[in-house]
Amino acid sequence: CPRVHTPIHGGVGGVDRLRPEDVLFGHVTVVHQMGATVFVQPLDLVKNRMQLSGQGSKAREYKTSFHALVSILKNEGVGGIYTGLSAGLLRQATYTTTRLGIYTILFEKMTGADGRPPNFLLKALIGMTAGATGAFVGTPAEVALIRMTADGRLPPDQRRGYTNVFNALARITREEGVATLWRGCIPTMARAVVVNAAQLASYSQSKQALLDSGYFGDDILCHFCASMISGLVTTAASMPVDIVKTRIQNMRMIDGKPEYKNGLDVLVRVVGKEGFFSLWKGFTPYYARLGPHTVLTFIFLEQMNRLYKTYVLDR
DSSP states (O other), X not given: OOTTOOSOTTTTOOOOSOOHHHHHHHHHHXXXXXXXXXXXXXXXXXXXXXXXXXXXXXXXXXXXXXHHHHHHHHHHOGGGGGTTHXXXXXXXHHHHHHHHHHHHHHHHHHSOTTSOOOOHHHHHXXXXXXXXXXXXXXXXXXXXXXXXXXXXXXXXXXXXXXXXXXXXXXXXXXXXXXXXXXXXXXXXXXXXXXXXXXXXXXXXXXXXXXXXXXXXXXXXXXXXXXXXXXXXXXXXXXXXXXXXXXXXXXXXXXXXEESOSSHHHHHHHHHXXXXXXXXXXXXXXXXXXXXXXXXXXXXXXXXXXXXXXXXIITX
16 A cells, blocks of 8 residues: 555544655555565465365365465475466556556545545545556456466366466467456455455554553554454455455356356355355465555554654654
């Protein structure tokens, strides 16, 4: 998120005016997100494999996320856990750049002539709109990522064998049509909206509850605990949408027909054949990826806001 995108309006001297350095900060954030992808790619791969495990009436390939990680390392080597890295990097480059750009533009448009910033609800709406737009732009890279990370679980004769993200995009366009690049864009956008809404609301609410308890002050410990709660809530809320996205983007055509009709069909079949709690398969790697990201995001925002208030606004 850009530095101005903060749900802590007022309480910690929120940065409400969009300044030139925020644009530079946004570009740095894109690079930071792409760098972080190198470290979280194995988690993405394990999460995707878990969500595809036991698809339909098949027995689950992996018992737990740890079992999935060990199996991948054993069967595919260390390099196997970085399958799809190029797609992950392209996803961040397209999604994050678009999201930050849209957020910046909308924030400026919604700021009053007197410099009064948008209220909390409007900020949240701007964030969700920016997230959904970024998700739409990033969907082709997301499709490539899902397919590349899923390939290793298939028999050699059934693998797609994409060599990199650009090879994947070119082949998908040539073999299945350009529209396939945006397959699953609706659940992808829905996930982005859910993540933004859940993070904002749960962090703000958790922080307030911790402060009201009397056991916490407005400090890093409070921010850390509120962020961990927010990451947990966000993971739980977004995973059913995420598994829909994963299944749709990885599906094949069977006798000329797609495996799934739509997102609702995915939900019904997953719950009916694999059980209700299968909607949260891959919870551990997903939370391991989203949790620290949420913690670092909000702690960083809180500290930057505090420093800005201390050394700029209060001078």
